[in-house]
Amino acid sequence: MIEQICEPVDVVVSFSVAGKIVPRKFRWRGRVYDILKIHQRHETRDGKAVLQFFHCTDQSSPYRKICFNNITNIWTLEETETDP
Amino acid sequence: MNSYFATCEQMSNPALRGKPIGVGGSNLERTVVTAASYEAKRFGVKVGMSIFEAKRFCPKLIVVVGDPEKYVDTTTKFLKVFQAYSPDLEIFSIDEAFLDVTRTHERFGGPVALAKIIKNEIRKELGELFTISVGISYNKTLAKLAASKMKPDGLVWIKRQITEEDRRSAAKIMATKQALAESRLIDICGIGSRIERALLNMGVTSLDALARMTPERLRKRFGLYGIFLYNIAHGEDPSPVVPYWLEDPYRSMGHHYTIPKDIHSREELEPLLLKFSEKIGRRLRAHGYRGRTIHLLLRNSDLLDLSQQQTLSEDTDDGYEIYKAAGRILDQWVFPESVRMLGISCSHLVKNYQQLSLLNDALKRTKVLEAMDQVNDRYGEFTVMRARLLKTKLKVHVGGFVEDRAKTFKQFGVTIKK
Numbered sequence: 001m002i003e004q005i006c007e008p009v010d011v012v013v014s015f016s017v018a019g020k021i022v023p024r025k026f027r028w029r030g031r032v033y034d035i036l037k038i039h040q041r042h043e044t045r046d047g048k049a050v051l052q053f054f055h056c057t058d059q060s061s062p063y064r065k066i067c068f069n070n071i072t073n074i075w076t077l078e079e080t081e082t083d084p
Numbered sequence: 085m086n087s088y089f090a091t092c093e094q095m096s097n098p099a100l101r102g103k104p105i106g107v108g109g110s111n112l113e114r115t116v117v118t119a120a121s122y123e124a125k126r127f128g129v130k131v132g133m134s135i136f137e138a139k140r141f142c143p144k145l146i147v148v149v150g151d152p153e154k155y156v157d158t159t160t161k162f163l164k165v166f167q168a169y170s171p172d173l174e175i176f177s178i179d180e181a182f183l184d185v186t187r188t189h190e191r192f193g194g195p196v197a198l199a200k201i202i203k204n205e206i207r208k209e210l211g212e213l214f215t216i217s218v219g220i221s222y223n224k225t226l227a228k229l230a231a232s233k234m235k236p237d238g239l240v241w242i243k244r245q246i247t248e249e250d251r252r253s254a255a256k257i258m259a260t261k262q263a264l265a266e267s268r269l270i271d272i273c274g275i276g277s278r279i280e281r282a283l284l285n286m287g288v289t290s291l292d293a294l295a296r297m298t299p300e301r302l303r304k305r306f307g308l309y310g311i312f313l314y315n316i317a318h319g320e321d322p323s324p325v326v327p328y329w330l331e332d333p334y335r336s337m338g339h340h341y342t343i344p345k346d347i348h349s350r351e352e353l354e355p356l357l358l359k360f361s362e363k364i365g366r367r368l369r370a371h372g373y374r375g376r377t378i379h380l381l382l383r384n385s386d387l388l389d390l391s392q393q394q395t396l397s398e399d400t401d402d403g404y405e406i407y408k409a410a411g412r413i414l415d416q417w418v419f420p421e422s423v424r425m426l427g428i429s430c431s432h433l434v435k436n437y438q439q440l441s442l443l444n445d446a447l448k449r450t451k452v453l454e455a456m457d458q459v460n461d462r463y464g465e466f467t468v469m470r471a472r473l474l475k476t477k478l479k480v481h482v483g484g485f486v487e488d489r490a491k492t493f494k495q496f497g498v499t500i501k502k
Contacts (some may be wrong), residue, residue, distance in 0.1 A: 002097075004147070040096045040211060042157035047464040053154070057098035063097040081099055 089119035338429020365403025
């Protein structure tokens with residue numbers, strides 16, 4: 001079941017040679033989660049801000065949706081898969 | 085694209101893969117299935133079914149709230165793949181396009197080889213779950229028919245005549261006559277349920293019967309459209325692929341919205357009407373259009389529609405003028421007992437039209453709208469809005485791209501309805 005979270009998180013990223021942002025791990029509510037795979041990414045605009053969304057899996061959940069806002073430079077955990 | 089929205093969701097969330105899923109709007113009690121995964125389709129779940137009905141067919145159906153922004157961004161990516169193989173790309177809908185490869189296919193080994201290259205590129209670019217059904221033919225209507233003949237991951241070519249060499253092709257090759265003989269009237273793009281009913285009333289029950297009608301009789305009944313029907317029954321469609329960069333994109337702009345809970349009074353309806361009118365005005369201004377005809381539709385809980393339109397004396401791009409026109413239409417109606425869905429649109433659009441008004445009020449209003457647009461462009465939609473809209477929030481709406489007839493993705497971007 002998908003749960004809406006919308007909380008800011010700390011994220012460690014790398015930048016690929018193709019110029020893509022690659023989130024590697026994030027810290028949420030005091031716990032660190034390693035991102036194992038990014039399944040999909042998409043972007044949209046909110047005013048001047050470009051929002052980049054990453055749909056990924058970590059060691060605890062098959063699905064997290066995290067978002068980076070390029071104006072505020074803030075990452076948020078948007079959604080997560082919880083047990084049904 | 086096959087089961088496009090559902091595949092997008094399964095690509096994002098591995099927990100959904102291999103499972104029956106249905107994609108709907110955010111109001112899950114009232115929404116319909118806008119896309120179903122192949123696992124759900126095997127149970128008989130169809131697009132357009134209510135969630136309640138879909139779950140009767142498939143009790144284990146997982147219902148997922150759609151993410152329109154994700155679908156649009158994904159569409160942008162696959163259109164870029166298509167565009168690499170021919171500049172003559174016509175965008176038909178959020179998950180369909182026509183590509184005229186007459187001038188380019190030989191470079192890639194022919195249309196079948198090119199189709200296979202595109203299929204692989206799509207998977208590489210979007211993800212391994214994405215499949216497309218490709219239809220190849222000598223005109224658009226037959227190419228679309230060909231694509232519908234094999235899903236998912238189909239490759240079908242409809243040709244006038246089949247040669248011996250065609251029997252060894254990697255694609256399924258069909259002669260035009262055979263393809264039409266195996267198709268129903270409603271399988272043809274351009275023959276919807278209304279036209280089908282009219283044809284059935286004339287005793288035309290198949291494409292073969294349609295082909296035996298005279299063009300004069302069809303023209304008498306359907307006007308110029310009758311000539312299209314005659315042509316397509318004979319496998320002909322002279323309409324060219326119109327590249328997106330040549331197309332005049334908008335014939336109308338509008339919104340349909342299923343209200344989370346039925347409303348019973350005009351006072352409850354008006355803030356929604358104003359919000360959608362403002363959205364239309366904003367989009368008109370963003371794309372440099374003005375419109376003249378306002379169309380209002382209300383649907384009640386018995387799914388009966390009230391609709392009417394009003395043509396203004398002057399073109400407008402002001403949401404408040406659109407709202408006032410809708411109000412004048414409402415003045416002529418007895419308000420229904422309950423309203424479940426609202427639709428409002430502006431048509432008869434003209435582009436890049438600047439009218440200088442001598443009236444101070446009109447000039448002031450133009451400046452206010454410009455200022456509001458600048459703020460909303462920078463900080464997000466409805467950052468500045470009319471005070472009356474402060475408490476009016478909308479649920480996420482999935483679908484409507486085809487309703488809106490927004491046939492171009494300007495620079496492969498499209499306005500999202502929120």
